[in-house]
Amino acid sequence: MIRKCLALSAALTLAACNTASAPELDIPEVEPGEISQETMVDITRTLSLDEFEGRMPGTIGEEKTVALLIERYKAAGLQPGNGDSWVQNVPLVEITGKDFSPLTIKGEGTEINLESRKDWVGVTYREDATTSLEDSELVFVGYGINAPERGWNDYEGLDMAGKTAVILVNDPDYGTGTLEGDFGGDAMTYYGRWTYKYEAAAKAGAAGALIIHDTEPASYGWNVVESSWSGPQAYAQRGEDAPELTQVNGWVQKDAAAKIMEAAGQNLAKLSEAAKVKGFKAVPLGLTASASFSNDIKKYETQNVIGILPGAERPDEYVIHTAHWDHLGRCTPADDGDDICNGAVDNATGTAALVALAEAHAKAGAPARSLVFLAVTAEEQGLLGADYYAANPIFPLAQTVGGINMDAFLVAGESKDVTVVGPGKSRLDDFLSAALELDGRTATPNPNPEAGYYYRSDHFAFAKRGVPMLYVDGGEDLVDGGREAGAAIAKDYRDNRYHGPKDEFDESWDWSGVMQDLQLFYRLGRMLGNSTSWPNWVEGDEFKGIRDESCAAAETGC
Numbered sequence: 001m002i003r004k005c006l007a008l009s010a011a012l013t014l015a016a017c018n019t020a021s022a023p024e025l026d027i028p029e030v031e032p033g034e035i036s037q038e039t040m041v042d043i044t045r046t047l048s049l050d051e052f053e054g055r056m057p058g059t060i061g062e063e064k065t066v067a068l069l070i071e072r073y074k075a076a077g078l079q080p081g082n083g084d085s086w087v088q089n090v091p092l093v094e095i096t097g098k099d100f101s102p103l104t105i106k107g108e109g110t111e112i113n114l115e116s117r118k119d120w121v122g123v124t125y126r127e128d129a130t131t132s133l134e135d136s137e138l139v140f141v142g143y144g145i146n147a148p149e150r151g152w153n154d155y156e157g158l159d160m161a162g163k164t165a166v167i168l169v170n171d172p173d174y175g176t177g178t179l180e181g182d183f184g185g186d187a188m189t190y191y192g193r194w195t196y197k198y199e200a201a202a203k204a205g206a207a208g209a210l211i212i213h214d215t216e217p218a219s220y221g222w223n224v225v226e227s228s229w230s231g232p233q234a235y236a237q238r239g240e241d242a243p244e245l246t247q248v249n250g251w252v253q254k255d256a257a258a259k260i261m262e263a264a265g266q267n268l269a270k271l272s273e274a275a276k277v278k279g280f281k282a283v284p285l286g287l288t289a290s291a292s293f294s295n296d297i298k299k300y301e302t303q304n305v306i307g308i309l310p311g312a313e314r315p316d317e318y319v320i321h322t323a324h325w326d327h328l329g330r331c332t333p334a335d336d337g338d339d340i341c342n343g344a345v346d347n348a349t350g351t352a353a354l355v356a357l358a359e360a361h362a363k364a365g366a367p368a369r370s371l372v373f374l375a376v377t378a379e380e381q382g383l384l385g386a387d388y389y390a391a392n393p394i395f396p397l398a399q400t401v402g403g404i405n406m407d408a409f410l411v412a413g414e415s416k417d418v419t420v421v422g423p424g425k426s427r428l429d430d431f432l433s434a435a436l437e438l439d440g441r442t443a444t445p446n447p448n449p450e451a452g453y454y455y456r457s458d459h460f461a462f463a464k465r466g467v468p469m470l471y472v473d474g475g476e477d478l479v480d481g482g483r484e485a486g487a488a489i490a491k492d493y494r495d496n497r498y499h500g501p502k503d504e505f506d507e508s509w510d511w512s513g514v515m516q517d518l519q520l521f522y523r524l525g526r527m528l529g530n531s532t533s534w535p536n537w538v539e540g541d542e543f544k545g546i547r548d549e550s551c552a553a554a555e556t557g558c
Contacts, residue, residue, distance in 0.1 A: 033360035033522035043352035048344035048505035056329025057302035073307035077362035081306025088304040091237040107287040121229040122250030138285040142275030164208030170217035188452030212257040219451040234381040236388040305375040313368040320403035323350030324379030338501040349409035367529030386458035398554035402468040405459035415475025422454030426468035427535035435523040466547035534558040
């Protein structure tokens with residue numbers, strides 16, 4: 001076992017290992033694993049069959065998928081991950097809003113009526129038959145951020161009870177053209193995500209939260225907001241002691257927001273600039289908001305599938321592997337009438353990878369720590385299975401060393417690199433650097449850091465609760481054709497198959513690049529499994545304080 005501290009390329013903005021300020025990490029060398037391409041091909045093909053109906057939670061496709069995973073986990077040599085059970089039941093609630101009133105903004109001599117879907121969208125996370133926001137005072141809270149580690153609190157001194165927060169999208173550094181600043185420059189942090197903004201508003205006691213949509217900093221147009229936030233919205237059911245929620249969460253068009261500011265005697269552009277400066281004070285707008293709608297509520301259960309390879313020396317320390325088994329079910333038909341979104345790449349490949357890696361680790365013999373293989377449900381509905389597990393963990397989070405997320409292997413040839421989504425966040429980067437060195441490959445940072453992709457996959461449910469997680473995609477620099485070929489394959493998938501009926505299994509696929517990536521994930525899991533270190537988030541990361549607090553309260557683990 002080699003204990004070493006690896007310096008990473010500054011160009012990648014990965015977490016540099018500085019022995020003067022950070023503990024040396026125990027990073028064992030790992031021999032290649034015996035990973036079965038036959039397993040990858042067989043499971044991906046099977047999960048992509050039309051008879052699985054696109055693997056929508058709550059359908060026959062789920063029953064078939066869960067049964068297949070349990071069968072293959074058993075054959076791989078795993079043990080049930082939830083006591084004597086292979087599954088964790090995930091209770092979901094689906095809320096469909098209807099009969100929306102306009103969002104009415106009133107002030108002295110002013111009334112603005114904003115049309116639902118055209119000017120604003122709204123939902124509730126509460127399981128109420130009717131939702132009503134009545135004469136709620138509007139307060140512009142800038143970016144709606146409370147980040148103690150950055151000395152930033154947009155809610156400082158505010159009493160938000162009964163009021164509605166009006167919030168800017170993304171975070172204060174957006175648009176700087178660099179990756180420097182309190183919030184990482186153009187690289188979106190968790191504080192820039194809409195999920196965080198609604199949570200922060202609720203913690204502040206707000207009755208409502210409205211995010212001002214702007215295409216560039218949001219990284220998607222109003223059409224995406226309008227389609228995503230109308231129709232059925234699924235959530236994991238909440239426990240009795242769950243935190244309080246706002247009554248209404250929503251978005252308003254930028255032009256509509258400008259009219260609201262004008263009615264308040266303010267200027268949206270000037271307020272937006274002021275909100276970028278540390279010490280910004282929230283601005284009461286002297287206006288009220290009212291809206292109402294009714295809700296159809298449906299409750300049902302789905303399942304996470306969990307297998308474990310118990311550790312040989314420290315079985316109460318866990319390394320987790322995640323991938324989502326679900327997809328979209330039936331969807332908008334293709335020109336040939338095919339309406340099954342089979343989800344072969346997204347994410348039959350990642351689901352198959354869980355089994356293939358489990359097989360390889362079992363063949364090699366259990367490492368010192370336990371390895372957990374978690375196939376989560378309802379990712380496509382909002383990371384719900386992962387979030388439910390992380391909120392109700394089978395294995396304590398303070399005893400979970402870290403993990404690796406696998407979300408869609410774009411099946412191409414071998415590559416010289418891998419794409420690291422969210423580099424520079426934790427000391428797991430040191431393990432990644434060591435594994436890449438052994439494989440003779442390099443790391444390319446995510447080319448669109450402003451889009452915040454680190455916060456959009458299943459690992460995020462663990463990260464926001466303090467568990468360090470890696471999210472690594474396939475490479476962009478292909479051995480055959482370089483970056484141009486890699487970009488062309490990615491574009492073809494994105495334009496022609498992603499979230500559509502043509503994401504289907506292809507017998508002619510070249511699996512060499514996928515197997516290359518699996519070898520990397522095997523090394524990472526094995527390194528973490530045999531290490532004695534507990535890699536933490538780097539200083540200043542938004543999740544470090546959460547991890548430190550969790551570790552301080554734990555009797556065992558980190």
